[in-house]
Amino acid sequence: MKIPRRFLPSLAALSAFEAAARTGSVTAAAAELNLTQSAVSRQIKLLEQQLEVPLFWRERQSIRLTAAGHAYAREIRVTLEHIGAASMNLRANPSGGTINLAVLPTFGTNWLVPRLPKFMKAHPDVTINLVTQQAPFDFRTKSLDAAIHYGTGTWPGTECIFLCADVVTPFCSPEMQKQYSFRQPMDLRKAPLLHLKSRPDAWEQWLGYNSVPFDSVRGMLFDQWNTAGAAAAAGLGVALLPAFLFEEQLKNSSLVCALDRPMLTAGGYHLFWPTDRADYPPLLSLRQWLADECSSIL
Structure with missing residues (x-):
């Protein structure tokens, strides 16, 4: 079954969210991805708007995953790891x-x-x-x-x-x-x-x-x-x-x-x-x- 395009977020948004969820910090995620904090925050906001679900609780200068965000992070982390591994394998052996x-x-x-x-x-x-x-x-x-x-x-x-x-x-x-x-x-x-x-x-x-x-x-x-x-x-x-x-x-x-x-x-x-x-x-x-x-x- 083909998934509607509106349910397929960009890789940039998913990477920003996964990094922030794993590190518990927008600052740390930005450093890991070599982006600015505002760029990471913007990607996460776009992802929340697309999904129509809050992924983080914002508390002053910190963030905390919502229950939905925690479950979503666990699911997409596996997918991102698969994509990364597939890309590395293809680069190592282009013949497949x-x-x-x-x-x-x-x-x-x-x-x-x-x-x-x-x-x-x-x-x-x-x-x-x-x-x-x-x-x-x-x-x-x-x-x-x-x-x-x-x-x-x-x-x-x-x-x-x-x-x-x-x-x-x-x-x-x-x-x-x-x-x-x-x-x-x-x-x-x-x-x-x-x-x-x-x-x-x-x-x-x-x-x-x-x-x-x-x-x-x-x-x-x-x-x-x-x-x-x-x-x-x-x-x-x-x-x-x-x-x-x-x-x-x-x-x-x-x-x-x-x-x-x-x-x-x-x-x-x-x-x-x-x-x-x-x-x-x-x-x-x-x-x-x-x-x-x-x-x-x-």
Whole structure:
């Protein structure tokens, strides 16, 4: 449905309002936009007249968002961010072959980035912009074409392909392995155990899987695989890690297998994309490349 022109404010007016709403100051908004205070005030007034809704309460030398203004600012901020991102992407790659890809930090740093040169060589016309984030990605509020995430493969409003299973194994430093001489699962209870914030019950699952009795499992808590792996390499404890994300550390022996007892978790790594991006040519190329690359992960 075509929106009547009277409901489409100018970009200048929207930018002035968003900056003033975010900073809480016409002066700060003017400095940010490189405009005069009167120019910013004029744009906001024009916007209020066009919408026929007051967006700010004016109190002496200060401004305060009305309830309507607060809701409107939140909505248009997302749109302005999308416009800005689209403009930057187009400038970076005028041919339009850009993919905004969200990825989990350790997956991106340790596995994806080292392999991206192969993709870029095969697809020199495609530019990939990476965004790292631990929390689930919302395609409705972010300018993203796809996301690599851990889970069960269900995400409303999206399609996905399975990339690889998630198999975790106890790893530690060579010194810790020598100190404790791990021989059976029960031996790991003698050592400090390191935990990942997003999977707080992973050790309980592993101990139960290996028939090791326990009351509670305590230890240091980390928010990312990388920091948990670094802590294990530093001798702070034993961490349950996916081997494919720590290939370099295993190769140089800063991490060693504490006990060869891998466990398949309930989730896996998937590539998700919004349904309306399913036929986007650069994304089709990335999907096929990722599927081929991940086929070798054990």
